[in-house]
Amino acid sequence: MKLYLELIILLPLLGGIVNLLLGGRLLPRRLTELLACAVIWGSFAATLGAAASYTAPVTVELGSWLAAFDFKAPFTLYLDPLSLSLCLMITFVCGLIHIYAVGYMKDDPSFVRFFALLNLFVAAMLVLILAENLPLLYLGWEGVGFCSYALIGFWYRKPENATAGRKAFIVTRIGDIGLGIAIVWMFQLFGSVSITKLNSMGYLMPIGVITALGLLMLLAAMGKSAQVPLMVWLPDAMAGPTPVSAQIHAATMVTAGVYLLMRMFPLIGVSPTVTAAIAITGALTAFYGATCALVQRDLKRILAYSTISQIGYMMLGVGAGAITASTFHLLEHAFFKALLFLGAGCVITAMHHEQDIFRMGGLRRTIPGTFWPFLAGAVCLAGVPLTGGFFSKDGILGAVWLKGGGFYGTLYFVGLITAFITAVYAIRMVLIVFAGEVPLNHSLSKGEGKPLPRIMEWSLIPLAVLGVFGGLLNLPEYLGSGVLNSFLSQPGSHEGMLPHATELLLQGVAAVVAVAGISTAWFRYGGDRRQQRLALESAPARGISAFLMEGWRVDALYDFMFVRPYKWLSSILWQWVDEGCIDDTLDRTAALFGRFGHWIGARGDGRVSRSLIGMAAGAALMIGWLAWVML
Amino acid sequence: MIVPLAHVLVLAAVLFGLGLVCTLVWRSNVIMLLIGIEIMLNAAMLVFVGGSNHWGVADGQVFALIIMAMTSAEVSLALALVVYLHRRKNTVNVDEFRELKD
Numbered sequence: 001m002k003l004y005l006e007l008i009i010l011l012p013l014l015g016g017i018v019n020l021l022l023g024g025r026l027l028p029r030r031l032t033e034l035l036a037c038a039v040i041w042g043s044f045a046a047t048l049g050a051a052a053s054y055t056a057p058v059t060v061e062l063g064s065w066l067a068a069f070d071f072k073a074p075f076t077l078y079l080d081p082l083s084l085s086l087c088l089m090i091t092f093v094c095g096l097i098h099i100y101a102v103g104y105m106k107d108d109p110s111f112v113r114f115f116a117l118l119n120l121f122v123a124a125m126l127v128l129i130l131a132e133n134l135p136l137l138y139l140g141w142e143g144v145g146f147c148s149y150a151l152i153g154f155w156y157r158k159p160e161n162a163t164a165g166r167k168a169f170i171v172t173r174i175g176d177i178g179l180g181i182a183i184v185w186m187f188q189l190f191g192s193v194s195i196t197k198l199n200s201m202g203y204l205m206p207i208g209v210i211t212a213l214g215l216l217m218l219l220a221a222m223g224k225s226a227q228v229p230l231m232v233w234l235p236d237a238m239a240g241p242t243p244v245s246a247q248i249h250a251a252t253m254v255t256a257g258v259y260l261l262m263r264m265f266p267l268i269g270v271s272p273t274v275t276a277a278i279a280i281t282g283a284l285t286a287f288y289g290a291t292c293a294l295v296q297r298d299l300k301r302i303l304a305y306s307t308i309s310q311i312g313y314m315m316l317g318v319g320a321g322a323i324t325a326s327t328f329h330l331l332e333h334a335f336f337k338a339l340l341f342l343g344a345g346c347v348i349t350a351m352h353h354e355q356d357i358f359r360m361g362g363l364r365r366t367i368p369g370t371f372w373p374f375l376a377g378a379v380c381l382a383g384v385p386l387t388g389g390f391f392s393k394d395g396i397l398g399a400v401w402l403k404g405g406g407f408y409g410t411l412y413f414v415g416l417i418t419a420f421i422t423a424v425y426a427i428r429m430v431l432i433v434f435a436g437e438v439p440l441n442h443s444l445s446k447g448e449g450k451p452l453p454r455i456m457e458w459s460l461i462p463l464a465v466l467g468v469f470g471g472l473l474n475l476p477e478y479l480g481s482g483v484l485n486s487f488l489s490q491p492g493s494h495e496g497m498l499p500h501a502t503e504l505l506l507q508g509v510a511a512v513v514a515v516a517g518i519s520t521a522w523f524r525y526g527g528d529r530r531q532q533r534l535a536l537e538s539a540p541a542r543g544i545s546a547f548l549m550e551g552w553r554v555d556a557l558y559d560f561m562f563v564r565p566y567k568w569l570s571s572i573l574w575q576w577v578d579e580g581c582i583d584d585t586l587d588r589t590a591a592l593f594g595r596f597g598h599w600i601g602a603r604g605d606g607r608v609s610r611s612l613i614g615m616a617a618g619a620a621l622m623i624g625w626l627a628w629v630m631l
Numbered sequence: 632m633i634v635p636l637a638h639v640l641v642l643a644a645v646l647f648g649l650g651l652v653c654t655l656v657w658r659s660n661v662i663m664l665l666i667g668i669e670i671m672l673n674a675a676m677l678v679f680v681g682g683s684n685h686w687g688v689a690d691g692q693v694f695a696l697i698i699m700a701m702t703s704a705e706v707s708l709a710l711a712l713v714v715y716l717h718r719r720k721n722t723v724n725v726d727e728f729r730e731l732k733d
Contacts, residue, residue, distance in 0.1 A: 606729035609658040616651055 001053060002060045005077045007046035008087060009126050015039030016119035023112035036115035037098045040122060044091035051084055059132055059196070066135060073193055078132035081487050082262060082327060086129050086255075089331045093251040093338045094122045096459045100342050101243035103453030104349065108241075114154060118247065121147035125252040129259065133193045134183045137260070141179065141224070144253050145172050151248070152240040164239035171233040175223015179260070182216040199266040207271055214274030217264055218281065225257030225311045228285045232555055234308055235292075238300040242345030245300060249307040250338035255330050258314045262323050269321060276407065279319025279400070283411040283418075286312030288552065290421040294428075295541065295548045298355045299344050302429050305551070306381060307337060309418065313396050316415060320408065322399030328474045328484055329392035336380035336389055336467035339460055343374035346456050347433060357429065358538055361530075362438035367452065371434050373460035378430045380467045382423040382518060385511040388470025393419060394510045395474070398503055416513055423517025431525040432534070639681030647674035658725045661713050665706070672702055 015035055023032045057080035066073040098118060105111050124143025131137035146169075153165025187193050189209065190201050202210055221227065226234035234254070238245055248254060261268070261278060268274045289309025296302045310333045317326030348355055350367050364371040380389035397419070400412045474484040525533055541549045550556065604611070650670030657663040676695045683691025717723055 608664075608725045608728065609655070612664075613655055616655060 001050060001058055001079070002062075004046045004050035004053070005060050005079060005130065006062060008043050008050065008091070009077075009123060009130065011039040011043045011046065012119045012123035012126065016116045016123060019112055019116040019119065023116065029111065032112055032115055033102045036119055037095065037102065039119060040091060040095040040098050043122070043126070044088075044095050047084070047087045047091050050079060051088060054079065054084060057081075070191065071187065071193075073133050073135035075136065076132035076194075077130040078196060079130065082259075082323075083129050085327065085331065085484065085487070086259065087126060089334050090122065090125055090129065090251050093334050093463070094118075094247060096463060097243050097247050097251070097338060097342065100246075100345070100456050100459040101241075103456040104241065104243050104345055106453060110154075114151075114241070117147050117150050117154075118243070121151065121247060121252060125256070128256055132195055134186070134195060134198075135193055137195070137263075138179060138183060141176070141220075141256060141260075144256060145169060145176070145224075148172075148237070148244075148248055148253050151244040152237045154240050154244065158239075161239040164233075164236040168233040168237050171230055172223040175220045175230055175257070178216040178219030178223075182213050182220070185216075186213060195263060199264065202267045202270055210268060211271040211273045214264075214268030214271050215277060217260060217268060218274065218278055221257030221261050221278075221315070222281065223257070224260070225254050225315065226285075226308050227257070227281050227312065227315060228288055229554070231285060231288070231308050232551070232558060235301050235304045235551060238298070238304050242300070242341060242348060245304070246338045246341035246345070249304070249341060250334045254307060254311055255314075255334070258311060258318060258326065258330060261315070261318045262326060265318065265321075265323055275319050275321060277319075279316050279408065279411055282312045282315025282317070282319055283414045284312070285309065286316060286418045287414055287421075288312070290418045290425065292548050292551050293425045294421055295545045297358055297549075299347065299357050299360075299429070299433065300341075300355055302357070302425065303337070303340055303344060306340075306422070306425070309422065310337065310381075313393060313415065313418075316411060317396035317399060319411075320396070320399040320403050322396060324474075324484065325392070325395035325399050329396055331473070331484075332380070332388045332392040332467070332470045335463050335470055336377045339373055339377035339463035339467050340381065342456070342460055342463070343370050343377060346370040346452055346460070347374070349456070350452055357432045358534055360433045361436040362434070364434040366438065367457075369457040370452070370460065373457075373464040374434070375430055376464040376468050378426045380470075382426040383419055383510065383514040384423075384518070385507075385514065386471065387468050388473075389467070390507075390510065390514065391471035391474060394507050397510060398506050401502075401506055416509070419510060420513045420517045420520075423514045424521045427518050427521035428525050431521065431530060435526070436530045634681075634684075636681055636685040639677060639684075643674045643677040643681070646677065647671050650674060659723075661716065661723045661725055664725060665709050665713070669702065669706070672698060 015038070019027070019032055019035060027035070057078065060077045060079075062075040062077065064072075064074045098115075101114070101118065105114055108114065121144065124140045124147055126140070128137055128140025128144060131140055149165045149169040151165075152168050153162045156162045156165070183193060186198055189205060190198055192198060192201070222230045234249075237248060240248070286309045289305045289307070289312060293302050293305035293309065296305060310329070314326045314329050314333070317323075317329060346367060347360065347363060347370060350363070350370070351360060354360065376387075380387045383390045383393050397412060397415050400408050400415060523529070537545075540546075547553060647670075650667045650673075653667030653670065654664050655667075657667070676698050679691040679694045679698070681691075683689060683695075713723060716728065720727055
């Protein structure tokens with residue numbers, strides 16, 4: 001088991017380092033690509049091995065890391081059902097993304113940097129998932145943050161890409177402050193940073209302290225998982241190459257916040273304030289993301305907002321205490337969102353880097369190999385009954401319903417409305433991109449579509465299968481028991497079970513909502529209405545749709561609230577305080593001394609020997625006087 | 632045999648005086664001036680060591696070591712300066728260098 005766990009993390013790390021050091025100059029391009037993919041699949045194989053020999057949660061200490069006085073944070077890995085299932089998902093999805101990236105980055109000259117960072121990204125995420133103590137988790141957390149910064153700004157020659165990378169880094173850093181404070185505080189309170197120990201020591205502290213800790217961790221999760229109000233970085237993060245977007249959104253980075261809350265749930269879940277805060281953050285974010293995705297014109301931005309929205313669902317699930325349902329949705333979302341992003345990458349490549357969906361159309365005939373998997377991803381996202389997305393989303397909504405009461409009841413309806421909007425925008429996206437005819441002025445209409453590398457379309461298929469049939473992983477209770485459910489539920493945890501009739505009813509409601517959303521989208525964009533609707537919406541957005549288009553104008557608000565005061569303050573500090581006061585004072589003083597020196601200098605003859613005699617005579621005088629006084 | 636502090640101080644004073652005279656008098660050569668400074672520094676060091684011995688505290692010896700380190704750094708810099716000065720005016724006479732006046 002120890003060997004497996006070591007391999008899971010070390011292989012991607014090794015791949016990244018070897019590629020960084022040797023790639024480009026010593027290794028031919030094929031070998032770099034092969035190495036990058038091979039280490040991830042090797043890591044997947046190691047995870048499979050760990051899963052095969054898994055019997056009970058294990059803790060493996062690989063070596064010591066930080067140790068000072070009674071503070072100890074060794075390299076300790078912890079494998080339990082939660083981390084195991086996430087590791088399986090991460091290595092598998094990232095493996096496919098790596099293979100896809102070989103095709104996508106075919107013409108890019110800086111492939112070494114790309115693949116090395118991609119590998120390091122996976123390694124950092126696996127450290128985060130497998131960490132047994134919080135400092136180690138924090139190491140992975142920051143590693144993921146750094147790699148995302150470097151990859152979002154991968155095409156750094158364009159200033160807006162570099163800015164997007166910086167924005168992602170800075171905004172997530174705000175959340176990291178919360179995690180940092182929480183870790184240090186927990187060490188001060190409990191004298192330990194081990195996650196398993198902390199989770200069993202919650203009863204030692206008054207509920208208020210737990211609430212504060214939980215809120216700090218929620219802040220961290222908000223930053224990393226792009227939850228309201230720290231979600232602004234994620235739509236801009238689309239500046240990176242599409243495989244990076246897929247990796248950040250589907251498999252690795254944004255789920256880290258949700259994972260942290262799931263991991264620490266036994267500790268922080270006892271505070272009703274914390275769970276309520278998590279749930280309301282999730283519900284609000286889900287609604288926010290869905291409404292914004294409804295009007296976007298950029299294919300990747302639609303998917304970005306949809307990620308925000310779906311992560312919101314996961315948070316809502318955590319807030320309702322349904323860790324299993326949340327994990328299930330996390331896995332399911334990873335499959336279909338990776339699928340959608342990779343499909344979008346295919347579309348964008350085929351359209352010669354065109355991302356505006358209003359200039360697309362008719363792609364179902366030109367690239368059928370992308371169309372079918374993409375459609376599968378979209379129906380999963382829309383929550384069409386019997387797809388994986390339907391079951392996982394319903395699991396969360398069911399858990400929220402089960403909590404009952406006015407608060408969670410309201411959140412349930414918010415979730416339901418969001419599900420409706422989700423179905424609308426998912427189908428809208430498919431209809432606009434793939435239905436209709438190829439726009440006349442586009443090169444595709446003249447039969448000049450760029451041929452897609454085979455490898456890109458092939459890597460979509462396993463994801464499509466997993467997305468659509470992922471529901472089998474965790475069937476509802478009345479259809480036999482879920483594999484994931486029995487695997488994830490730990491002895492002693494009591495996640496409530498719905499009565500079968502209620503569950504069926506809730507799923508019926510969810511199905512009706514999904515179908516209603518799809519038909520709404522069809523009535524707006526289906527068939528011949530597509531052209532008119534496009535003509536209508538091509539005009540610059542006004543009113544409510546402009547509001548949604550700009551993401552509720554949160555960017556403008558933050559600009560007004562934080563960025564501009566900050567710039568104002570720094571310009572004052574720079575031009576007035578630093579240049580005006582400090583620099584000028586020093587300059588004037590120096591000039592004064594200079595003038596004084598010149599004045600003195602004009603009175604001497606400049607001979608060193610004479611100055612020395614003067615100095616000696618002065619010293620003798622002083623010493624003589626002192627001796628006179630003392631004696 | 633223990634040397635009394637007074638003897639050490641007298642020796643140091645004599646050394647210091649010699650160094651000072653050397654510095655003040657020998658103006659035709661910068662190097663001699665530097666040697667004079669070194670002698671004065673050594674006199675100071677001797678006082679430190681003598682005091683340290685007299686009161687049985689190690690601090691003075693530590694200071695002596697620090698002065699040695701500082702002196703070696705200073706000498707290497709000063710010799711470089713001497714070479715540079717010699718290149719400029721082809722002399723090492725102290726009084727030839729009077730640009731400080733302006």
